[in-house]
Amino acid sequence: MSAMAYHRPSSLAEAAKLAAGDPDARILAGGQSILPSMKLGLLAPSAFIDLAALGELRGIRADRKSVTVGAMTTHAAVAASPEVMAAIPSLAKLAAGIGDPQVRNRGTIGGSLANSDPAADYPAAVLALNATIRTNRRALPADGFFKGLFETALAPGEIITAVEFPVPNTASYVKFPQPASRFALVGVFVAQTSTGVRVAVTGAGPCAFRVKVLEDALARRYAPQACEGISLPSGDLNTDIHASAEYRAHLIPVLAQRALA
Numbered sequence: 001m002s003a004m005a006y007h008r009p010s011s012l013a014e015a016a017k018l019a020a021g022d023p024d025a026r027i028l029a030g031g032q033s034i035l036p037s038m039k040l041g042l043l044a045p046s047a048f049i050d051l052a053a054l055g056e057l058r059g060i061r062a063d064r065k066s067v068t069v070g071a072m073t074t075h076a077a078v079a080a081s082p083e084v085m086a087a088i089p090s091l092a093k094l095a096a097g098i099g100d101p102q103v104r105n106r107g108t109i110g111g112s113l114a115n116s117d118p119a120a121d122y123p124a125a126v127l128a129l130n131a132t133i134r135t136n137r138r139a140l141p142a143d144g145f146f147k148g149l150f151e152t153a154l155a156p157g158e159i160i161t162a163v164e165f166p167v168p169n170t171a172s173y174v175k176f177p178q179p180a181s182r183f184a185l186v187g188v189f190v191a192q193t194s195t196g197v198r199v200a201v202t203g204a205g206p207c208a209f210r211v212k213v214l215e216d217a218l219a220r221r222y223a224p225q226a227c228e229g230i231s232l233p234s235g236d237l238n239t240d241i242h243a244s245a246e247y248r249a250h251l252i253p254v255l256a257q258r259a260l261a
C-alpha cells in the first residue's frame with residue numbers, strides 16, 4: 001500500500017475544503033466499500049477525508065410527510081429506528097438485510113449511494129420512494145442520480161449530507177440475495193407514492209433503474225396478479241458467475257409480484 005494522508009475534519013465546511021483541494025483524496029465513511037477496493041488494488045487515494053467526527057451527518061428525523069436520514073447513519077441504525085419502522089417499514093427491512101452485522105454497524109447510507117454498487121440495496125429504495133439526495137451544494141432528485149456502474153451525479157468533491165424519503169402510501173422490497181455477501185442478485189422495490197406507482201430494480205443492470213412496464217401495470221391494478229405475464233428484455237442486464245442476464249430478467253417481475261404479495 002502506498003503512503004497516504006489522513007484527515008479528520010471537524011466541520012462540513014472543512015471537509016468540503018479538503019475535498020476541493022485534492023482531487024485524488026477520497027471521503028471515508030464506514031470504509032466498507034472503499035477499503036475492499038483498495039485491498040484489491042483498484043484504488044489508491046492520496047488521502048482519506050474521514051467524516052466520522054461530523055455528528056450533524058448522523059441521525060434520523062421523521063414527520064408525517066418524510067423521513068430524513070443523515071449520510072453517516074449506519075445501516076444498523078436505520079434498521080433499528082422506531083421512526084423508520086413506523087413510517088417506511090420496508091426501508092428498515094431493507095437496511096436489516098444488508099450484508100452482515102459488521103457491515104451494517106460500519107456501513108452508511110451516504111457511502112452506499114455515493115458508491116452506486118450495481119448490487120447495492122439502498123439505490124432501489126431511493127429511486128422507488130422518489131427520495132432527494134442532499135449534498136453540501138444542492139438537492140438532487142433520485143431520478144438521474146445513478147448514472148452507471150459506480151457512477152453518480154455527484155461532482156468531484158461533493159459530499160452527501162442526508163437523504164430525504166417522502167413517506168409512501170405503501171411500499172415493499174424483496175431481494176434475491178447472493179448467499180455469501182447478501183448483495184442483491186436482483187432486488188425490487190415497489191412503492192405507491194403521492195406521485196404514482198414506482199418500481200425500482202437493483203442488482204440487474206450497471207446501476208439501479210425503474211421499470212416502466214411494471215409501473216404502468218401496477219398503476220392500473222396494485223396487486224400481485226398485475227405482474228403476471230410481464231417479461232422484460234435481458235439485453236442490457238448483467239451476466240456474471242452468479243446469474244445470467246436472462247435469469248435476472250426473469251426474476252424482476254417475479255420479485256415485484258412477491259413484493260406486492
Ligand SMILES: Cc1cc2nc3c(=O)[nH]c(=O)nc-3n(C[C@H](O)[C@H](O)[C@H](O)COP(=O)(O)OP(=O)(O)OC[C@H]3O[C@@H](n4cnc5c(N)ncnc54)[C@H](O)[C@@H]3O)c2cc1C
Nearest residue numbers: 029030031032033034099107108110111120121160182183
Ligand atoms: C462483506 C460485505 C457485504 C456487503 N453486503 C451488502 C449488501 O448486501 N447490500 C448492500 O447494499 N451493500 C452491501 N455491502 C456494502 C455496504 O453496504 C457498504 O456499507 C456501502 O457500500 C457503503 O460503505 P461505507 O458507508 O462504509 O462507505 P465507504 O466505503 O467509506 O465509501 C464508499 C464510497 O463512497 C464515498 N463516500 C462515502 N460517504 C460519502 C458521502 N457522505 N458523500 C460523498 N461520498 C461519500 C467514498 O469516498 C467511497 O468512494 C457489503 C459490503 C461488504 C464488505
